[in-house]
Each structure stands twice: as C-alpha cells, then as structure tokens.
Amino acid sequence: MQQIFVNDGPIEGKFNISGSDAHHLIKVVRLRVGEKIRVSTSLGTNFICEVSQVVDKDMIVNVIEEVPSTELPNKIYLFQAIPKGDRMETIIEKSVELGAYEIIPVEMKNCIVKLDDKKKKSKVERYQAIAKSAAEQSKRSIIPQIHSVMSFKEAFEYAKNLDVLLLPYESKNGMQDTFDALAELKKGQSIGVFIGPEGGFAPSEIEMVQDSMKIVSLGHRILRTDTAAICSLAMLMLKCEEL
Numbered sequence: 362m363q364q365i366f367v368n369d370g371p372i373e374g375k376f377n378i379s380g381s382d383a384h385h386l387i388k389v390v391r392l393r394v395g396e397k398i399r400v401s402t403s404l405g406t407n408f409i410c411e412v413s414q415v416v417d418k419d420m421i422v423n424v425i426e427e428v429p430s431t432e433l434p435n436k437i438y439l440f441q442a443i444p445k446g447d448r449m450e451t452i453i454e455k456s457v458e459l460g461a462y463e464i465i466p467v468e469m470k471n472c473i474v475k476l477d478d479k480k481k482k483s484k485v486e487r488y489q490a491i492a493k494s495a496a497e498q499s500k501r502s503i504i505p506q507i508h509s510v511m512s513f514k515e516a517f518e519y520a521k522n523l524d525v526l527l528l529p530y531e532s533k534n535g536m537q538d539t540f541d542a543l544a545e546l547k548k549g550q551s552i553g554v555f556i557g558p559e560g561g562f563a564p565s566e567i568e569m570v571q572d573s574m575k576i577v578s579l580g581h582r583i584l585r586t587d588t589a590a591i592c593s594l595a596m597l598m599l600k601c602e603e604l
Contacts, residue, residue, distance in 0.1 A: 375421055
C-alpha cells in the first residue's frame, strides 16, 4: 500500500492530494478509483483511505479508518559524523526505517570529508528527500527531520536537552555497559546517540563529553561508521519496542 504525508488533517472525511505527490500516484504508481492508500498528517495521525476521484492533476481520497501510530515510544536522535562517499545516504535511509526521530550530521575532527556552506545546504536537502522516501516505504507516521550540519561542540550543546546520551566507544566494561544503559531506558525518554567518523573520535571530543554521556560498546569488532549507526539504532529500536 502506498503512503504519502500531508500537512493537514482530513476535511469532511476527505483528503485532496495535489502537486508532486498527486503526480507520482497518478502517473507513476497509477492508482485508480477504488484502490487504497495510507495518509499520514504532520500531527502524526494516520488514515487508510480509498481513492474516490482523479481529476486532472489532483486526487481525492475518502477516509476509511484511522490507524495507530507506527512511531517508537522514545524519540531517538542520531548524531552522525559525516562519512565519505554516499554512506550518509545509506545511514539516513536505514535510520529512518529503524525509527530515528531526528538525524544530525556532525563535522568531527577526524572526518575525512569537509563540506563548504553551499555543499552543506545541498547535502541536507538531498538527505531530507531520502528521509521522506524512506519514511513512506517503512510506513512511518512522521518524516524524521534531517538537521543542518553541526560542529561537534554545537551537537553536544544541542544534545544536552535530551534525557539520555550514548556514545559507542572503547567501553572499559565491554558490553556490560551497553546492557546496563539499555536496561535503564524508560518509556518516553529522548535518546541521543553519537556515532564517530572513519578515523574515530578525537581524544579531545571524548574528553569534552565523557562526564555527560554513557560510554557504551558495540562489541569486540571494529565497525564502519555506517554499520555502527545501524547497529546502535537496531539495539535501541528493539529495546524501545519492548518498552
């Protein structure tokens, strides 16, 4: 079943879909009268609808029923060091599928890639489009926000408002620290997880945050930055679903 996101709720039990979404549904997907579609609003409400009319470039769908949210009970913020190549696109796609609420690209000391202001803007626009597509594919109730690129210090200041902060690194107690951190999570808490770059966190970055974050482990193997992000979010998703 196709999914789209709209800004407002239904009017008199109907949604009027226009613009690029309508074009995609009519010309690409070729939805016809009588077929069903899932519509999610900016408030996170979700509806199963039936196509009632296709008029020129617009599509009108009738609400059949409201369905439950697919969001996790915790908001997960991924602070991701900017990787080389197209790895960030993969990270965003998989992170959205795994339930991330917001993704913040972070410039860290050991990042191989350095972006100028123009590239930062274009990259974030591209990343947001990927997040939208992944949210539709995975039937999310919201489209996660891709934040503007931050420095490590800016990201740390932004993260201070969250309830729990996790940083996968060389944990002195191995996986036990990870098990303990997951066991302490409570429903409704906001969770930030910081993922380092290909070159790892700089000692100065660890020194800056070590008193504010829980240092955890992802195992004895060295993971690529994209693997580390997916691994961390998969663990958090499993725990949050349990909550």
